[in-house]
Amino acid sequence: MDLRLNGHGLVLRRWREDDLPTMVELFDDPDIAYRTPLASPFDLAAARAYLDKAHRLYVEGQRIQLAITEEGDDRPLGEVLFNRAGRTIGYGIxxxxxxxxxxxxxxxxxxxxxxxxxGLPHVYLEIEPDNDPSKGVARAAGYRPTGRSPQPVTDKGRVYTLETWVHDAPAAP
Structure with a gap:
């Protein structure tokens, strides 16, 4: 059940056991801790728990979590994930x-x-209103704000809101 996606000079692949130290390097970061539900500090134990959960959710068909690598270099540089229930994509570099x-x-x-x-007609991103870098990613990737009211979220004791951005499937030729 391996999943590899190629495009735009990237190879997106599933996380592996040998990625654990690299996951610590990537995700033990104050910006990632602030904007995501990832554990902080993100040490080897947190990486192990994260990898185990990623594999379980993949097998259950709930979430796809992929290491971002560049063609010709298998070293992870970040992660992109897809939550099937909300049809949402998330990422961290x-x-x-x-x-x-x-x-x-x-x-x-x-x-x-x-x-x-x-076969999804719409795919979504959820972005905090003050997260200008993520808004730039959304625009550059062809997403647009839905205009829905921002939804409140509480995570790690922090209360914030998320705006929803949408990408519509291209029209059939």
Whole structure:
């Protein structure tokens, strides 16, 4: 049950056991801790729990979590994920690898997969109103705000809102 998606110079692949130390390097980051539900600090124990949960949710058909790598280099640079229930995509890029359009390209590849392979007419991103870098990713990947009221979320004791952005499947030729 291996899943590999290629496109825009990237290879998106499932996380593996040998990725655990790299996951710590990527996700033990204050920006990622602030914007995501990932454990903080994100140590090897947190990486192990995250990997185990990612595999379980994949097998159950609930979520796809993929390491972002570049063609010709299998080293993970971040993650892109798809939650089937909400049809939402999320992503996180390691601090050392930002500003290389990795998030934009990974979102484009996974969005295309959701439309073409999963047959979904709409795919969504959920973004905090003050998260300008993620809004830039959304726009560059072809998403637009839905205009729905932001939804409140509580995570790790922090209360915030999320705006919903949508990408519509291309019209059939």
């Amino acid at each position: 390691g601090a050392a690898h930002r500003r290389r359009r990795l998030a934009v390209r990974a979102v484009q590849v996974l969005t295309d997969y959701a439309h073409r392979r999963l």
